[in-house]
Amino acid sequence: MTLLQSTEPALTAPALQFSRVVKIFRRARVLDGVDLMIAAGERVALIGSNGAGKTTLIRCLLGEYVHAGQILVHGLSPRQHRAAVLTRIGFVPQLPPPLKMSVGQLVRFAAALCDAVPEDIYAVAGRLGLDAASLAARPFTQLSGGMKQKLLIAIALGRRADLLILDEPAANLDPEARKTFFELLSERLGQTAMLISSHRLDEVSALVGRVVEMDMGRIVLDDVVADAVALNSIVDCRVRIKRAEAAFAAALSAWNFSGDASQLNWTGEVSGADRLRFLGVIARYTALIDDFSLTERKT
């Protein structure tokens, strides 16, 4: 990943516009005059440390917080035109809320409000490896963290939305589900603007074409990101280690890698968008690595 010229198509029509947005909680100025424009189809990473103002910015964008300044989504205020604006926004929160309703009730509620079809949401969940239809009667709170995240992603992606707001969306997903998630996002390239919030750029760099960093309620960096590996690409990986190690085997098994009889040679595939995360895992075993290669599969 390098900070280079953007490879995004030329996108000009603003999907999203923040003008001098200020949010004050008691005396704390949490958003301090934010100006930002995101074009239709553009993918933007919103990064920053805890307390930088990312969540507050997202809540203002969703029309949940009152604020000074102006936010327009496709020319409409999210506060004054809630239904019209939010119909076009798919949102995945960082932490799944403890919803007491059943999976089926949640899907039906969301689908009815968004003029979507529950089957489409179940289909996306199925692609992520979650058979949500068979869990329809189970309370949402009784799902595992990963299952909840998959369902919320399915609700956001299983309907027509031309703006996705994703807050650490892949944090609770297993590698296989992350791969599918990146495929699902790649299917929307060019049509859907995305604002992906994260603490760290390396978590989301492969997903975006631009990075906006916030600190103390201000935008301190706004730059383009060009990644040589496509969002939906697959990278073949081979690893040879010096000696068999149970912890290493467990770590690679979680990525669906398979080892030979000696447990020294491991092969597998990684989603192109996920390779930085994978390299982070491999880096923990640097002293053990004898040989290592990543090769992008030609399509």
Next chain:
Amino acid sequence: MKSLWLSARLDALTSLRARWFQIYTLIFGGIVALFFLFGLTESRILGFIGLSRLLVTYIQLTLAIMPVFVLITTVRSVAGEREVGIYEYLLALPVSLSGWYWGKTLGRYVVIFAPVFLAMLGAVGWATLQGIEVPWRIFGYYTALLAVMAACFLGIGMLISALARNTDMAQGIAFMVWLGFLLFLDLILLGVMIQGKIAPETAVLIALANPLQVFRTAALSLFDPQLIVLGPSAYIILDAFSAAGYRVFALLYPLALGLVSALGGYLIFRRGDLP
């Protein structure tokens, strides 16, 4: 309207899963079952026997239990949902704020009124099967009284939920409100009247502003139309309203109080930060 019905349905279905609802249903169903079990319909009070006796006792107990239960469970769940991020997620869906708020109020109303009413209806059904005469006039008025009482305290609960920013504060306010109503039933009013600090008319006026007292007096008025048990206060009440007029007032005033409170809650809710 779609937002309203969807929100109402969702809130009602969610409440059905909640433990508070199971306890609430068990209490009111249990009360009626115990009344029959211990032969309350056979005992006599102020000339009342049979199902009238049971209904009189039932409404007295409901007056004691329902307000605090409705207040605490409403503020706990509504303020609690906001606190744990449920509002953040569900209000990111294209639901109108009016549909969400009033749908939630409607769904919750059905859930809190249904067990109380169904328990009373069950008593009537059982009495009919046993050949006990059903006092339809009392049953009808008590049903209306319970419906209005549920609306009144739900409205106040929704207002408190909109005002308080967290569950602890909401619970604290709800408890204080209930305690205030409770103290102004008798204790404080009697005390200040005895000390001669306020005129009896003022004390009665304060009592009439207290929905708990209004319900209590209205429930009494069916079997004690002259309100003899209230003592001299009855003269002021009956002079101002007449017995029938008071029973109408006892339905309209708490209903208006509940609706105005809920409306106030809505205006606060839509004006400020949602989660």
